[in-house]
Amino acid sequence: MNTEKKIKTLIVKKPLKLDCGKTIKDFPIAYETYGSLNSKKDNAILVFHALTGDQFVTGVNPVTNKEGWWSYAVGPNKAIDTNKYFVICSNVIGGCMGSYGPSHKDPNNENIFGTNFPVITINDMVNAQYNLLNHFGIDKLFSIAGGSMGGMQVLQFISNFPNKSKTVIPIATTSSHSAQNIAFNELGRQAIMADGDWKDGNYTSNNNNPGKGLAVARMAAHITYLSKKGLQEKFGRKLQEREDLKFGFDADFQIESYLRYQGSVFVDRFDANSYLYITRAMDYFDLSKQFKGNLSDAFINTKAKFFIISFTSDWLYPTQENKDIVIALNSVGADVGFVEIESDKGHDSFLLDVPDFLNALKNFLDKSYSENKE
Amino acid sequence: MKNEFKVIADLIEKDKKVLDVGCADGILMKFLKENKNANIRGLEISKEKVQECIAKGLTVIEGNAEKDLKQFPNKSFDYVVLSQTLQAFLNPELVLNELLRVGKKAIVTIPNFGYWKVRSHLLIKGTMPITKTLPDEWYNTPNLHMCTIKDFFHFVKSKDIKIFKSLALNGLNTSLINERNLGIKNLLADLGIFLIEK
Numbered sequence: 001m002n003t004e005k006k007i008k009t010l011i012v013k014k015p016l017k018l019d020c021g022k023t024i025k026d027f028p029i030a031y032e033t034y035g036s037l038n039s040k041k042d043n044a045i046l047v048f049h050a051l052t053g054d055q056f057v058t059g060v061n062p063v064t065n066k067e068g069w070w071s072y073a074v075g076p077n078k079a080i081d082t083n084k085y086f087v088i089c090s091n092v093i094g095g096c097m098g099s100y101g102p103s104h105k106d107p108n109n110e111n112i113f114g115t116n117f118p119v120i121t122i123n124d125m126v127n128a129q130y131n132l133l134n135h136f137g138i139d140k141l142f143s144i145a146g147g148s149m150g151g152m153q154v155l156q157f158i159s160n161f162p163n164k165s166k167t168v169i170p171i172a173t174t175s176s177h178s179a180q181n182i183a184f185n186e187l188g189r190q191a192i193m194a195d196g197d198w199k200d201g202n203y204t205s206n207n208n209n210p211g212k213g214l215a216v217a218r219m220a221a222h223i224t225y226l227s228k229k230g231l232q233e234k235f236g237r238k239l240q241e242r243e244d245l246k247f248g249f250d251a252d253f254q255i256e257s258y259l260r261y262q263g264s265v266f267v268d269r270f271d272a273n274s275y276l277y278i279t280r281a282m283d284y285f286d287l288s289k290q291f292k293g294n295l296s297d298a299f300i301n302t303k304a305k306f307f308i309i310s311f312t313s314d315w316l317y318p319t320q321e322n323k324d325i326v327i328a329l330n331s332v333g334a335d336v337g338f339v340e341i342e343s344d345k346g347h348d349s350f351l352l353d354v355p356d357f358l359n360a361l362k363n364f365l366d367k368s369y370s371e372n373k374e
Numbered sequence: 375m376k377n378e379f380k381v382i383a384d385l386i387e388k389d390k391k392v393l394d395v396g397c398a399d400g401i402l403m404k405f406l407k408e409n410k411n412a413n414i415r416g417l418e419i420s421k422e423k424v425q426e427c428i429a430k431g432l433t434v435i436e437g438n439a440e441k442d443l444k445q446f447p448n449k450s451f452d453y454v455v456l457s458q459t460l461q462a463f464l465n466p467e468l469v470l471n472e473l474l475r476v477g478k479k480a481i482v483t484i485p486n487f488g489y490w491k492v493r494s495h496l497l498i499k500g501t502m503p504i505t506k507t508l509p510d511e512w513y514n515t516p517n518l519h520m521c522t523i524k525d526f527f528h529f530v531k532s533k534d535i536k537i538f539k540s541l542a543l544n545g546l547n548t549s550l551i552n553e554r555n556l557g558i559k560n561l562l563a564d565l566g567i568f569l570i571e572k
Contacts, residue, residue, distance in 0.1 A: 326435060330447075331446075337433045338436055339421065339428065342421060356421075359429075367429070367431030370431075371431060
């Protein structure tokens with residue numbers, strides 16, 4: 001079976017004006033759904049994926065044959081219970097799992113876009129995904145949820161469409177990319193662009209991927225997703241299948257071997273140009289700037305119930321940045337709950353089996369849903 | 375639910391916006407939500423207690439009253455409740471000012487160090503008092519600034535804080551405190567409840 005058949009797509013006919021000034025139309029959004037939409041259409045949850053995620057939230061990803069990226073949280077009887085809720089997730093525009101992105105053909109000249117694809121923003125991603133509500137005939141979502149870049153989309157979505165979700169769950173995220181965040185993303189982009197096979201983004205035309213550069217980008221980013229303590233406990237100074245140091249530049253340490261492996265498997269499933277575009281979108285994200293420096297104004301029109309979650313060992317989007325969102329919400333009297341979950345697993349905690357997190361998420365959703373019914 | 379919470383709940387009218395500071399496992403919040411239709415939020419420092427509140431469907435923010443009350447705008451709640459925690463803060467005066475800034479009114483309860491059982495414990499045994507409301511040993515008590523009903527009454531007056539109601543609790547008995555009976559209430563009550571405003 002070829003890849004296209006495994007991917008559901010919605011072709012958005014309506015033109016979408018992007019933040020960069022360009023307009024796109026008749027573009028595909030690739031999506032997947034889990035569970036079923038009830039007759040009242042009040043049980044839908046729109047999940048937003050992070051930088052390297054895709055629409056295949058749970059179960060086996062039919063393209064990569066790997067477990068979906070949020071399998072711990074989403075599924076029957078799980079925190080986001082697909083026996084109860086209808087979960088929708090779509091690949092962001094700029095991505096490489098079927099949604100409109102740099103590996104698509106430019107309708108004007110039939111060449112692959114490469115870096116001629118317009119630079120997109122979190123706002124553009126969210127506006128594109130909004131079309132899914134009409135597609136499913138959903139007037140109001142029960143919830144929107146996502147971690148990391150998914151959390152940025154959550155914040156942007158409720159700011160753009162204040163009445164379109166009853167509950168809002170930004171996880172391990174920020175309202176504005178910090179200098180450190182931008183620095184790490186720039187490191188990744190430079191690694192890709194320094195790869196001779198990148199060829200100014202035109203590599204797809206001759207099937208020569210900048211795999212080395214993309215792997216280095218992934219390795220560097222992967223370190224930022226873990227905590228020092230987590231790394232130390234898992235790897236320490238353990239050696240990789242050898243008794244002693246080899247006095248060379250082979251992977252002597254297990255951590256080296258692990259990162260190399262992470263880099264190599266990533267290259268098989270991800271497009272280097274998409275990595276450039278999506279990291280750029282994250283770097284451009286600054287919700288308070290959209291409201292002249294006052295983040296609270298982003299939430300002034302919403303009556304949604306917010307639940308914000310951070311993790312103790314997350315140094316990429318630390319608790320304080322999540323708390324800043326709580327503070328902004330409180331200053332406009334929004335209904336907001338917040339918890340910081342104890343975990344050594346770093347930023348990646350939201351993707352992993354962290355029972356306190358999964359319980360909090362489940363309790364919040366299920367209680368809010370049953371209150372809704374009363 | 376303990377009598378203290380019933381008395382607090384009686385001070386709050388229906389349909390009010392309430393912040394419970396140090397809401398613990400959310401018993402009072404749940405009661406106010408269900409019986410007074412309160413629009414209620416909690417602030418709680420313990421992660422486990424926050425989880426318990428979430429499991430009850432309550433809106434709670436994990437945080438520390440000494441640092442995190444400042445995020446709430448002036449007079450953004452009709453009532454702010456602080457139950458038996460004032461004495462545990464490093465700076466109770468600062469917290470009290472914050473409660474009165476954030477809330478149109480504040481309800482503060484204090485374990486009374488002037489209660490006769492406390493006094494007699496110290497007088498007769500000569501050791502730090504341990505009672506139902508003060509169950510900890512001197513070395514592990516969270517209480518840094520114990521006070522009596524009389525102390526609190528005088529303090530509030532000296533700061534030009536308006537007292538709407540002050541109540542003395544002894545088990546299930548509740549009675550009003552005023553300037554004239556202050557001495558006797560300070561002896562007989564193990565808990566004081568104050569409805570104040572600034």
